Every structure is written in structure tokens, then in C-alpha cells.
Amino acid sequence: MPLVAHNALPTFERLRRDGITVLSTERAARQEIRELHVGLLNMMPDAALEATERQFYRLVGESNPIAQFYMHPFTLPTLPRGDKAQAHIAQYYESFEAIREKGLDALIITGANVSHPNLADEPFWQPLIEVIDWAWDNVTSTLCSCLATHAVMQFRHGQTRVKQPAKIWGVFEHRVTDGRHPLVADVNTRFDVPHSRWNDVSRAQFETAGVKVLVESAEAGVHLAVSRDGLRTVFFQGHPEYDTVSLLKEYKRDLLLAAEGKLPAFPPFPVRYFDCQAQALLAEFGRRLQAGEALAFPEAQVLPRLDNTWHDTAEAVVGNWIGCVYQVTHRERGLPFMPGIDPDNPLGLA
Ligand SMILES: CC(C)(COP(=O)(O)OP(=O)(O)OC[C@H]1O[C@@H](n2cnc3c(N)ncnc32)[C@H](O)[C@@H]1OP(=O)(O)O)[C@@H](O)C(=O)NCCC(=O)NCCSC(=O)CCC(=O)O
Numbered sequence: 001m002p003l004v005a006h007n008a009l010p011t012f013e014r015l016r017r018d019g020i021t022v023l024s025t026e027r028a029a030r031q032e033i034r035e036l037h038v039g040l041l042n043m044m045p046d047a048a049l050e051a052t053e054r055q056f057y058r059l060v061g062e063s064n065p066i067a068q069f070y071m072h073p074f075t076l077p078t079l080p081r082g083d084k085a086q087a088h089i090a091q092y093y094e095s096f097e098a099i100r101e102k103g104l105d106a107l108i109i110t111g112a113n114v115s116h117p118n119l120a121d122e123p124f125w126q127p128l129i130e131v132i133d134w135a136w137d138n139v140t141s142t143l144c145s146c147l148a149t150h151a152v153m154q155f156r157h158g159q160t161r162v163k164q165p166a167k168i169w170g171v172f173e174h175r176v177t178d179g180r181h182p183l184v185a186d187v188n189t190r191f192d193v194p195h196s197r198w199n200d201v202s203r204a205q206f207e208t209a210g211v212k213v214l215v216e217s218a219e220a221g222v223h224l225a226v227s228r229d230g231l232r233t234v235f236f237q238g239h240p241e242y243d244t245v246s247l248l249k250e251y252k253r254d255l256l257l258a259a260e261g262k263l264p265a266f267p268p269f270p271v272r273y274f275d276c277q278a279q280a281l282l283a284e285f286g287r288r289l290q291a292g293e294a295l296a297f298p299e300a301q302v303l304p305r306l307d308n309t310w311h312d313t314a315e316a317v318v319g320n321w322i323g324c325v326y327q328v329t330h331r332e333r334g335l336p337f338m339p340g341i342d343p344d345n346p347l348g349l350a
């Protein structure tokens, strides 16, 4: 919730210059106080569907203890689903048509499982473009996670992601590259974010497209970037929403697949995620598995050894994002901007 500059204290002006939102008393008196409507286009595979809901609902909910959030989950009918996930979707999700009719203030688009080398061959490609095109004209800001970022960079900016020789996988250190941008104002200047991807869009590709990089890792590449206008599309390549356990679940999946001969090699450890003891436990498990022993994955022993070093900053960034959306969104949920807001520079950045 923003400060109100109800007197001439020079600190207010100084904070404004540092990217902190400070309202004038006139603006504060006129501000509409209402709930926000946030869409979640959940494209994750069945096993991760509900975990992903929880992760993004928590990030939005915890981003501000006072504002009220109505979440609107939906998915794309062309994604393959099993019976259980289909029933969950049928019972609890909304249709894109219904969401489009009422409108959204903000939209989050998750990552997805891909099975084709070219994203344009995926079953979700056309319907995803339809959602993104609608959101560009009608939603104040859209936050794209991982694969959704790659899709927008490909179809809107002609920048195709590049497959990496090794999976970018683990918990990586990042730095804020423009601390004055309101999306990263006042967050830690150095912080962790998990990544889990074979593909990368590079800083040069974002910049060629006119997209501004805000957070980057020397090892993992760009994590956070924003469209030229400063707000309307926010790009994540990492997974700040991940639970503490998420990378362990992925490691277990890949290890067990390798043991069944369904993956060519045993997975490496995700970077900076397992401590020495967890590594020793998992290496021992891998050895015994390869020797043909039938034994259970030591999840319960490893779990207490894992640390979460990214969630606070993830909340802070999502809080900044929601705050920016609130300041410029129209009082009517179906319209993206208040009168007087320039869609090409909604935050009025210099
Ligand atoms: C890794 C798995 C397979 C793990 O699921 P499993 O069902 O096998 O897990 P399990 O050990 O049987 O445990 C089930 C319990 O774990 C929870 N659970 C499942 N997945 C979870 C996750 N990711 N994070 C946190 N919890 C998770 C379930 O809700 C359930 O909890 P309860 O018992 O409490 O209900 C799944 O999470 C998954 O498919 N993840 C998707 C990974 C993925 O496809 N990412 C693509 C995005 S990456 C991208 O977009 C870019 C791609 C690129 O560029 O390469």
C-alpha cells in the first residue's frame, strides 16, 4: 500500500526518485479502493497442476496483506489431461470466454511441458497466442513464467529460444540490473531464484526485441525482464514460485526415469540446492538403485535438509507488480487503464 505525501517533507520526493510509489493527497482522495481480479492460465502438466495453483495463489495472496484478490484459474482445452485433472478443471476452473467477458486486472501464465523442438508445433500454441493477444489489449499487465516467456518472445518478437547443452537447473544467484524500476524497487540487490529449463532467451535477444532486462544471473542468464512500456508484459525465465521441494520432485522423477532406462543418463545434482549430506544420501541411493536393489527414494531424509532462499524476494517482486497494476488499472475490471494513463508508458517512467 503506497505512502501518501500529506506534507512537504523532502523525503517523499527522494523516495519517489528511488522508484517508491508516493501518492499526492489529491490522488489519494480520488483513488478507487477495490478488489483486484487476477487470472491464472495454468498450463502445467497434471502432476504439477494443483501445486502450481498453490504456488501462484500464495505469491499473490502474500504480496499484500490488505488488498483483496479474486483469482480466476483457467487452462487451454488443447492441453492433454488425464481424467482426474480434467474433473478438477471442469469443477473449479473458469472458461477463457467467461474470463474475457468480465475482464482481468492482471494475468499470470505458467510454464508448460513441451514435446516438440519448435514451440509453434505444440498443441497449445494457437490458443495461447489468442489469450496473449487478448491480454495485450485488455489486461493491465501479464506476467509470463518460463515457457510462456519463450512463447511471447517467439511469436511477438521473433526471438526463438536456444536449447542449451546442459539443463539450467538449480538455485542461482541473481543481481538487480536496474534498481530504479518500480518492479524491483527496494528488493534485495542480490538474491536467489530457482531455474529449471533446457532453453534460454539471452540478454541480447531480449534487448534486440526492445525488452528491458531487470534481473540477471551470471550463470543462469536473464530471470526478469519487462516490455518496452515498463509494465504490460513481465517476463520470468526462472521459477521464483517454486516450493522448497519442487526441484527435489524433479530430481526424483529424472533419477527414477533414468533407472528405468527412460532417460539416457542419471541427472546431475541441481546447482546449490542439496547440501553435502543430502548429496551423500542421494549418491548412495543412486548407487544401490543401479546395483539393482529395490528401495524407496530417500525423500523424507532429504527434505529437512533443503533451504528456501528465494521466496521472500519473489513475494516482494510480485507485491511491486500488483502495486503497479493497482495504480494504473481502470475502475472497471474490463478496461486496462484509467483515463489519462499512457498505455505506452503506464508508469510514467522517465
Ligand atoms: C516433478 C513432478 C513429476 C512431481 O510430481 P509427482 O506427482 O511425481 O510427485 P510425487 O512425488 O508423487 O508427490 C506428489 C505430491 O507432490 C506435490 N507436487 C507435485 N509436483 C510438485 C511441485 N512441482 N512442487 C511442489 N509440490 C509438488 C503434489 O501436489 C503432491 O502433493 P500432495 O500429496 O500434498 O497433494 C511434477 O511436479 C511435474 O511434472 N512437474 C512439472 C515440471 C515441468 O513440466 N515443468 C515445465 C515447466 S519448465 C518450462 O516451462 C520451460 C521448459 C524449458 O525451456 O526447458
Ligand SMILES: N[C@@H](CCO)C(=O)O
Residues within 6 Å of the ligand: 030, 031, 032, 033, 034, 325, 326, 327, 328, 329, 330, 331, 332, 338
Ligand atoms: N487504479 C485505480 C484503482 C482500481 O480501480 C485507482 O488508482 O484509483
